[in-house]
Amino acid sequence: MKVLVTVKRVIDYNVKVRVKSDNSDVDLNNVKMAMNPFCEIAVEEAVRLKEAGIANEVVVVSLGSKVCQEQLRTALALGADRAILVESDDVLESLTVAKLLQKVVAEEKPGLVIMGKQAIDTDNNQTGQMLAALTGYPQGTFASEVKIEGDKAQVIREVDGGLQTVSLTLPAIVTTDLRLNEPRYASLPNIMKAKRKPLDVKTPADLGVEVKAHTRLVKVAPPAERQAGMKVASVEELVDKLKNEAKVI
Amino acid sequence: MAILVIAEHDNSELKSATLNTVTAASQMGGDVHVLVAGSACQSVADEAAKIQGVDRIVLVDDAVYEHQLAENISLLVPELGKDYSHIVAPATTSGKNFMPRVAALMDVAQISEIVRVDSADTFDRPIYAGNAIATVQSLDATKVITVRTTGFDAASAEGGSAAIQTVELSKNAGTSLFVGAEIAKSDRPELTSASVIISGGRGMGNGENFALIEKVADKLGAAVGASRAAVDAGFVPNDMQVGQTGKIVAPDLYVAVGISGAIQHLAGMKDSKVIVAINKDEEAPIFQVADYGLVADLFEAVPQLEQQL
Ligand SMILES: Cc1cc2nc3c(=O)[nH]c(=O)nc-3n(C[C@H](O)[C@H](O)[C@H](O)COP(=O)(O)OP(=O)(O)OC[C@H]3O[C@@H](n4cnc5c(N)ncnc54)[C@H](O)[C@@H]3O)c2cc1C
Ligand SMILES: Nc1ncnc2c1ncn2[C@@H]1O[C@H](COP(=O)(O)O)[C@@H](O)[C@H]1O
Numbered sequence: 274m275k276v277l278v279t280v281k282r283v284i285d286y287n288v289k290v291r292v293k294s295d296n297s298d299v300d301l302n303n304v305k306m307a308m309n310p311f312c313e314i315a316v317e318e319a320v321r322l323k324e325a326g327i328a329n330e331v332v333v334v335s336l337g338s339k340v341c342q343e344q345l346r347t348a349l350a351l352g353a354d355r356a357i358l359v360e361s362d363d364v365l366e367s368l369t370v371a372k373l374l375q376k377v378v379a380e381e382k383p384g385l386v387i388m389g390k391q392a393i394d395t396d397n398n399q400t401g402q403m404l405a406a407l408t409g410y411p412q413g414t415f416a417s418e419v420k421i422e423g424d425k426a427q428v429i430r431e432v433d434g435g436l437q438t439v440s441l442t443l444p445a446i447v448t449t450d451l452r453l454n455e456p457r458y459a460s461l462p463n464i465m466k467a468k469r470k471p472l473d474v475k476t477p478a479d480l481g482v483e484v485k486a487h488t489r490l491v492k493v494a495p496p497a498e499r500q501a502g503m504k505v506a507s508v509e510e511l512v513d514k515l516k517n518e519a520k521v522i
Numbered sequence: 523m524a525i526l527v528i529a530e531h532d533n534s535e536l537k538s539a540t541l542n543t544v545t546a547a548s549q550m551g552g553d554v555h556v557l558v559a560g561s562a563c564q565s566v567a568d569e570a571a572k573i574q575g576v577d578r579i580v581l582v583d584d585a586v587y588e589h590q591l592a593e594n595i596s597l598l599v600p601e602l603g604k605d606y607s608h609i610v611a612p613a614t615t616s617g618k619n620f621m622p623r624v625a626a627l628m629d630v631a632q633i634s635e636i637v638r639v640d641s642a643d644t645f646d647r648p649i650y651a652g653n654a655i656a657t658v659q660s661l662d663a664t665k666v667i668t669v670r671t672t673g674f675d676a677a678s679a680e681g682g683s684a685a686i687q688t689v690e691l692s693k694n695a696g697t698s699l700f701v702g703a704e705i706a707k708s709d710r711p712e713l714t715s716a717s718v719i720i721s722g723g724r725g726m727g728n729g730e731n732f733a734l735i736e737k738v739a740d741k742l743g744a745a746v747g748a749s750r751a752a753v754d755a756g757f758v759p760n761d762m763q764v765g766q767t768g769k770i771v772a773p774d775l776y777v778a779v780g781i782s783g784a785i786q787h788l789a790g791m792k793d794s795k796v797i798v799a800i801n802k803d804e805e806a807p808i809f810q811v812a813d814y815g816l817v818a819d820l821f822e823a824v825p826q827l828e829q830q831l
Contacts, residue, residue: 399622487631
């Protein structure tokens, strides 16, 4: 079975982003970028499926500008076999990403697609579900365990009330939650080897998809700041403040 | 044109997230209809009919919708929803699961987790773990939206008298099956609707020590939450995680115990009215958002707190 994994280049999760002074967007100049943490988990899961003999090829895809090659190389160093960059400098909304991925899926015919549940920049949490809709595949979102049994994937999903298990007929789309696995680090020899692995570049035009805007970003503003609070010296003082000042207990 | 709200329920009871979603929908301008899709869920429709500000209930009662499988619900909603201006659902794990499928099948964008309605086509939503608020205008004819419940007050559950329209429409994609669920049972309030929450982090040391904060929770009628580190370490189950990628909460009082205050955790709780932090490290970033900070060892402070309540 071939496994397709999507990796998105995003701001490093440790960086607190700032809004540009003209409120046009956030400022990503000279900000550290990295692979979306949920995509790292997706790559890890695919590589483990290969190590377990369930997958025979892991193909990683990223969509965006040329620099996304960095994240694809990282994925190759982590154990993916080859990479595809769908290169575009336009803003790619989730629906467009899903349409482009639909074409990649049609060409590659994977048995399983593993994606992050959420990109930590847009916080959209929708691209995997959209790709599932467009391909007609079932989906196991927010997965904390994936088991492949014959032509079925059994997926344990993290839901608000606890856990839910679903059985999906392959091919299917899985989106990863944090507890699915703990991603490995790339070793130096593997980083060197990754440089020689194949990386194909395509454009939206090659795939026959028009990049269309469904939304307009009107402005981006910083969130309301909280008023600086105070330190209390003791539990007594804390209880007193909560009762008599904040009046919340 | 009217607005279609998708009710969240478990086939017997309506979930309160629906009430906040109705409030958001009513700010979009137009009649508000509520879709109750499920199996043997007449009681949910009856309950939804009483929500103030709701004009009609659309009830689709069919076994294929019993578990709200996204594959099936997403075939139903576009068909019922094509004449609506907006299709709106709460940004719960259920809404997040099926709504993007609905949007893609309708060839429109989904605007995720709005916290404000600026106008019928323009909405505010947090991005980058809440470190920025984007104002987004939809250019689509049908607006598919999920609502962050903490951004909107709950509509009154009583006082309405909407008519219930029954629709027969069975859509089974046949590609997925519900196998089972492990739903946490607790006598405490639900995290997302509790007015007081006390959460523990890695500083709790282990799962048994959560008993310390549970005792405080019992006295305050509070829900118990956790940081991801506490969940990852296996102290508590995943449904207790508060944060960017867990539950978003905004209670009147949030008490963070042994939690450092990573941006991903703050994203889930910084809209709480009053924040208390108990941490032994006075440099912990959680103190930057806390109204009342207590620098102390939690193993001394939390039992004292319990005694004094
Ligand atoms: C993609 C991604 C998504 C994430 N999503 C979330 C999310 O949704 N929610 C979330 O919470 N995290 C999330 N995280 C993790 C986040 O980055 C932090 O790692 C996590 O919040 C840290 O949890 P913590 O504060 O409990 O642990 P730590 O950062 O280890 O802090 C423990 C704190 O306890 C204090 N302490 C220790 N012992 C005592 C004592 N005896 N008395 C008093 N204080 C004590 C310490 O001083 C310290 O401040 C995410 C991370 C990633 C990469
Ligand atoms: N431009 C992109 N390139 C690669 N993968 C993407 C891209 N956008 C979204 N994805 C995938 O979809 C997941 C969910 O993203 P989102 O719906 O934007 O929160 C991400 O974790 C990625 O796996």
